[in-house]
Amino acid sequence: MQFTEKSKQHIDSCRFCWMCHHVCPIGNATGLERNTARARALGLSMVARGAIEYSEDIINNVYECSLCGGCMKDCVTGWDPVMFTKEARLGAALDGKLPEYVMKMLENFAAKGNIYGTEKNPNIPVIGGGDILFYLGEDTRAKGCAKSAVELLKKAGVNFALLGDEPISGYSLDFLIGAAAETKAVMENCAKTLNNYKKVVCYDPADAKVMKREYKEYGVDLKAEVVTFTEFLADLVKSGALKVKKSDMKLTPQESPILARDLEELDSMREVLSACGELVEMLLNKKDTVLAGNLIMNEYMPEVMEKVAEGRWVNALNMDAKILVTACTAEYELLKKTKPEGVELMKIEEVLLKCL
Ligand code: SF4
Ligand code: SF4
Structure with a gap:
C-alpha cells in the first residue's frame, strides 16, 4: 500500500493526537478508540512504514469512517483525516484488498x-x-422518496426535467474507492447528461458535493450550474415563487455535514425555516453539526448507524426540539428509523408545503 507524501505527513501528525476524539459520530456511537482519527492514523502509519501488513482489520477500520469531516473541522493545526482515509480506500481497491461488503456493493453497481x-x-x-x-441521486432513488419535493417544485411553477435513466453522480464510488479510474469514468458519464441543462438542482447534498468539488478536482468537464435543493428553495421563497x-411551528434544522462543512452552506435552510415558523437551533449546529446517518455505511454497519441517529435525536431533545427538519435522504431515513415519541421529523419540502 503506497501513500502520497502529503498523506503520510497528515497520518504522522494525527497518530499521537487525541484532540478531536470527542467529535467523531462513529467513535461516540461505538465507544471504541479504534473509531477515532488518531487510531486510524496509527494503524495506517505502521502500514505506510511497512511495519505491518495492510490487514483485513485495518482495512475494515478505514471503512468505519463516515468521511463527515468533524475531526478536520475541529483540528486547529489543519490536518485532514478524510484525505488520508480516502487515499487508504483507493489503496485497498488498487491492491485488490477491498472487503467483501464493498465488493458486493460494487458488483451491485455493475449489475443494477x-x-x-x-x-x-x-x-x-x-x-x-x-x-x-432536478437530480434525485442514488440514495433517494434506491432508498428514499422525493414525491413532496416534486409536488413543491410544480406548485412553484418551476419548469424542470426529471430523468427516467438518471446517471449516477459518482458519490457512492467516491465514498467507497475514492479517486479510482472507475469513479472518474462514472462522473464523466454523468457530466455528459448534466451538460444538456443550464442548471442542475441536486435533491441530495451528497451529489451536489461531488459535482461541485470532486468533478473539479478530478478534471471532469461540467458546464452546468449545480445548486443544492435547499439553496434553490431559499431562492424560490425570496423571489416570491x-x-x-x-x-406557529417550531422548526429545528438538522444540517448535514456535507451541506455545512463541505459546501459551506449555512444560511439557505435557516432562511426557509425562518419564513415558515420559529427557528429553534440544534445542539452543535452550522459547521459543528454532527452526522445523523449514512446509507452506504448502513449497508455494512446498520447497528452503528442507528446509534449515530439516536445520538442526534438526543441532541435535538436536549434543545427541546419539537420538529426536526432534514434536507438529506440518508439522514432522514436513519432518523425516521430511530425517531423517539413526542417529536416530529419532517423534510424541508414538507415544511414548505404545509405553509403555502
Ligand atoms: S485531525 Fe487534528 S485534532 Fe484530529 S487527530 Fe489529527 S491532528 Fe489531532
Ligand atoms: S471524518 Fe467523521 S467519522 Fe471519520 S474520523 Fe473524522 S469525525 Fe470520525
Whole structure:
C-alpha cells in the first residue's frame, strides 16, 4: 500500500493526537478508540512504514469512517483525516484488498447501476422539458422518496426535467474507492447528461458535493450550474415563487455535514425555516453539526448507524426540539428509523408545503 507524501505527513501528525476524539459520530456511537482519527492514523502509519501488513482489520477500520469531516473541522493545526482515509480506500481497491461488503456493493453497481442493487423505482415519474434538471441521486432513488419535493417544485411553477435513466453522480464510488479510474469514468458519464441543462438542482447534498468539488478536482468537464435543493428553495421563497405563510411551528434544522462543512452552506435552510415558523437551533449546529446517518455505511454497519441517529435525536431533545427538519435522504431515513415519541421529523419540502 503506497501513500502520497502529503498523506503520510497528515497520518504522522494525527497518530499521537487525541484532540478531536470527542467529535467523531462513529467513535461516540461505538465507544471504541479504534473509531477515532488518531487510531486510524496509527494503524495506517505502521502500514505506510511497512511495519505491518495492510490487514483485513485495518482495512475494515478505514471503512468505519463516515468521511463527515468533524475531526478536520475541529483540528486547529489543519490536518485532514478524510484525505488520508480516502487515499487508504483507493489503496485497498488498487491492491485488490477491498472487503467483501464493498465488493458486493460494487458488483451491485455493475449489475443494477446502483450500489444498493435495487430495481428501478416505477413510482418515480419521468418529466421532460425545461433547462433545469432536478437530480434525485442514488440514495433517494434506491432508498428514499422525493414525491413532496416534486409536488413543491410544480406548485412553484418551476419548469424542470426529471430523468427516467438518471446517471449516477459518482458519490457512492467516491465514498467507497475514492479517486479510482472507475469513479472518474462514472462522473464523466454523468457530466455528459448534466451538460444538456443550464442548471442542475441536486435533491441530495451528497451529489451536489461531488459535482461541485470532486468533478473539479478530478478534471471532469461540467458546464452546468449545480445548486443544492435547499439553496434553490431559499431562492424560490425570496423571489416570491413560493408564497409562504408563517406558521406557529417550531422548526429545528438538522444540517448535514456535507451541506455545512463541505459546501459551506449555512444560511439557505435557516432562511426557509425562518419564513415558515420559529427557528429553534440544534445542539452543535452550522459547521459543528454532527452526522445523523449514512446509507452506504448502513449497508455494512446498520447497528452503528442507528446509534449515530439516536445520538442526534438526543441532541435535538436536549434543545427541546419539537420538529426536526432534514434536507438529506440518508439522514432522514436513519432518523425516521430511530425517531423517539413526542417529536416530529419532517423534510424541508414538507415544511414548505404545509405553509403555502
Ligand atoms: S485531525 Fe487534528 S485534532 Fe484530529 S487527530 Fe489529527 S491532528 Fe489531532
Ligand atoms: S471524518 Fe467523521 S467519522 Fe471519520 S474520523 Fe473524522 S469525525 Fe470520525
